[in-house]
Amino acid sequence: MNTLVGCESIPQVQDLIEEAKDRFHQEFPGSSPTVCAIAPGRVNLIGGHTDYNAGFVLPMALPMVTVVVGRKRDDPDSNRCSIATTFSVREGEPKRVDFDSVSLQYEGEAVPKWGNYVKGVVACFHQQPLDGMGFEAAIATSVPIGGGLSSSAALEVSLYTFLELITGSPAPSLKEKALNCQKAEHQFAGMPCGIMDHFISVMGEEGHVIKIDCRSLGVEKVPLANPDLSVLIINSHIARAQAAAEALKAEDFEAFGKLVTQSHESLRTNYEVSCPELNQLVTLTLSVDGVYGSRLTGGGFGGCTVTLLKNEAIQNVVKKINENYSGKASFYVCSPAHGARKHDLSKPGGGPPDTAVQVSRTPFPKLLNLNGLQMSGLQCKMDGKELWDDGCCCRYLAR
Template identity: 45%
Template sequence: MGLDLLKQLDVNLHPASGAIDQLAVTGSAEVPEPPPSQPDPGEICSLTMVRGHPEEADLHEDSSAEEEVIALLTDEESVLTEQDVRTAYLELAHSAHDGIVRMKQALRNLAWWPGINREVEELCRSCERCQHSDAVLSQRARPAPMQPVDLPDRAWSKLGMDIALPLVTVVAGGCSDSDQCHVTTLAAGADAPLSLTFDLPTEEAPLRPGPPAWSNYVKGVVANFKGGVVPFEAVLASTVPLGAGLSSSASLEVAMYTFLEALTGRKAESLREKALQCQKAEHEFPGMPCGIMDQFISAMGRKDNALLIDCRSLESTLVPLADHQVAVLITNSNVRHTLTGSEYPSRRRACFETAKVLGVKSLREATMELLKERQGDISEEDYRRARHVITEIARTEAAAEAFKKGDYATAGKLMNESHASLRDDYEVSCAELDHLQRIAAAVEGVFGSRMTVGGFGGCTVTLVKKGAVELCIQKLKSEYAGSATFYVCRPADGATVISA
């Protein structure tokens, strides 16, 4: 039924139309906070050893140890990495069998590492005492919802600008006659199995993450949809390439939420609320501590506009980008370098530590003058990390003003400067992205070019005159050593409901 409806939509699912975060969605026809003082990052792991070997610990009998650990882990100003938190929590939760209930109850909303409880469950799968504790936990009242935070950006309370572009994620389907939900994905690169059936979540039997990986984005949204859902059948299709840094996960989450709104007739209080629930879904089910920008632009994008997003206040402002003689060219390098997992945590920690040295709550409140004054108190690497953050915030504000004035030359210059800063100061680029950026920036008619999103592979975004698009693509094809994919775009609308 869902596949037939998808065919009726006659949606063009080819990459030639190109872009970021844009969603086309169908339903049935019926229808964070500033971080207190910080302990040494190593101190938290030593806590498990203070009262003996982890295997001998019993937090049920020594609640003071439990409370001390919880206080450290939930400290909003913590500069602990995810690895610090994971190591301490796994040891404590598994070794203190009788105390695991209180530990989980206190930490299950912990934003640092949403997937920790799933690791504990895997670790304790064959342990009768842990299984008993999980059973007790499932009978308790659910804790208060996790407060929205913007983890990757929280160290500097980021100000960012995004555009929604016409690559699409389509969810087609309707109510089911059964008492279950059935979902099939047609997305290229999705892991098997491509179809999944699951029961509606209840207080006694909540949805849980699990394979296939793509299904966790669906289940996370179902679990966080306000007002409850009804049994449904749905088919997913997407032109947003997976793993390219074009926010395919946010695209799917917001598409799924919009589908459920159409299916149930219950809409989120606001687009911001919808985006926050989708962010929460990604934190809790795929276990990715993502920021809020991708979900915001997926939900709030508007045709011929960029979106200026304040990740501190969660306010957003439309920025006109209405000149149709200017295009956006997305170039997918089709490379993704394997990371150790410490790259971004180490950068966030550097930002927190530098902010503390500067005496500000976040780098959003810092200036280059202040950073230069305290340069002698900061390591050379941390100085460069902070310099990128402070100057990038200024560039974002300046770019928004340039776009409002139609000053694309200035906007493009700021894009080039941004890429240089990401490459040299923040060090999240790679040789392939640098090569693509250099080629594009040198083409006549190109205003500017930079890497997108996470870096270490993925895509570049180039602001270019419409008449120079083909020349730019040809230059990139002929000079880039790899095999790139191109998407020529204009800013488009965010998620919407379409009917067959």
Template identity: 40%
Template sequence: MAEQLQTIRTLVRKAKKLYLKKFHEEAKVFAYAPGRVNLIGEHTDYNGGFVMPMALPLYTVWAGKRYDGTFAEIFTNAAGVEEPTVRFGIYNLDRSGPAWSNYVKGVLSCYFGKLNAFKAVIVSTVPVGGGLSSSAALSVSTYMFLDELNGGRSELTKIEKALACKKAENIFAGAPCGIMDPFIALLGEAESVLLIDCRSLTFEPITLADPKIVVLITNCNVRHDLAGGEYDERQKECFKAAELMGKEFLRDADYMDFRELLENRFKLKAPTSLLKRARHVISEIKRTFDGARLLKNSKFEQFGRLMYESHESLRDDFEVSCPELDQLVELTRGVEGVFGSRMTGGGFGGCTVTLMYADAVDKLIKRIQKGYDGVPTFYVCKPSNGTKRLCECARVA
């Protein structure tokens, strides 16, 4: 927790300096939200299933000030590149400007409370396009910033805020994401992953506090875009498969339902791709549920095998992996101290997540650096807290 706070303090100081440089005055209002990684349960959230993410010590931070008027001005170097200041009317929102600004505008359009004009800067350590939910970190931190402009008052619970941020991404930014990302950004717990039921929106913390165990995230540095057509196509295929089985969501289907669909595929005119999508989701939900039981009992080796099975299913049945991710996962196999590895996030690039012993990290990193065809980036992480209020500037800077 202390290390997490120190990271946030460092980013707040950076944001304060940047705000002073850009707007020639002191920032008064601050907010942040973390990125996330999903240990298992991929492409199951929008199917009403289970997921098992954790919040990361990687953050998107806002620093700003409230103004009278009807305009917002935002400067960001969140993607590592300084962009021109974006200015727009808070009551006259459109989709002009850079793509990232649509996530901010979307949250303003879904915000439950008084809107205030403001100036702000955004800084971030969450890699963009890496499958670590930079979009949800931006959306949730935006919502928290709007709350802070209202003195920290909010009409919504954290789960309701997660739903508002999901709506903002779906409708305004055009990203067909599920509930997992904003949910874990708001409700993540230090030293725990969350088993989230994405239909009931209930969750169970599962302790992952063993000091010998860490999560290694490896960014293949191939970017993907969740607003792209492939992600949307996978969702539609899942919904169609559920419909053919007479289910509301694939979460309601089991192997018997899938076998019946397989037997009637020609009668129902179900293409092979649709069958493969259904098989992945049904098996992945079971893996996630089984994985929760294993983690509760510290059965890390068995959990790791489920991670490898998950990757193979995402590669072969859901077809959202890529050669770079496949290579990274293969390089972890047979390394002493590694339990399991898989791609994480929407797919088509991004990151792998590996569960392993801390004392094996250096050995694995060296192997990947030697064997991987690209230039990877590494993050060694433990579960962190979700977003909280930064009540007083003196406490964080």
């Protein structure tokens, strides 16, 4: 699908691994990486700004990933951690950090900015203290930074997976792994994010979106593998959910698309986190036949939109936006991808995808009453806090 005219080609994972290995050899001459960890970015189809308000969300893992290659230091007494990247978050920032793995403390904003994220993961790893666990690592990514596709969660989860590999100590559970990565972002990056980004990066599954109950932390797989459909992510380059899950299960894509669009309207009018560029992208996209729904994704104020549409409509959407959008957009055709995994560097192509990360079907509590308050086309149960509507319920409950 990425060969469509006007759409960006998403780098192959193997190419990213080679890029990370080249960076490793450049920074650590005479040494070679022994392990490789991968974690994806995400796009949230519906349920924006509800994960940290104990609501429901419906994200999917992306084929855009962050790759970590590296090795444990030979010296068993070394606590020195050295991490190099192929990217900078801010122009002119260094692409390497060095720190001690023991007794890490938050010391304010770091230079480079991503330094606090990786320090936080080491500090919040489940096996403590990490005495004698110094390492060398290099990182490459295809997740657009600042685009609302969870580049930070992909960085944290990939590094956490790397630490599991070099210590030989997997997290006690996938939930704990995701929570520890969230804790790292809270305590070391100063970002009070919800759990969605880390959960989907850890638990994503090919061909499925994941319905997450952010109160109980229960997860449920929802198939999204219709060959006639695609998810189109449109990057603006400017830095309704329970019903939606049921519509996806029934392959009622028209109903699901309407909910996605209503979700954008709710974010725009109630949370006021949209911007003229995102509004323009959504309006232009919805004017094309074959589009089921479109909305902003991520925190808002720029970044990306996500659209569910027929394959045959992709080229028309690209043409419409290229001819009418006030800025310059990038287009990515995606389908639900694997969550965090290891990659065997000793095998050609890395061997088969690691499927150790499985999503269990956790039963959700039955809704006691669906005759709730009607908001933006979604029924919300106020006393039960079924916060699928983006912003409306949250805004109401905050009063």
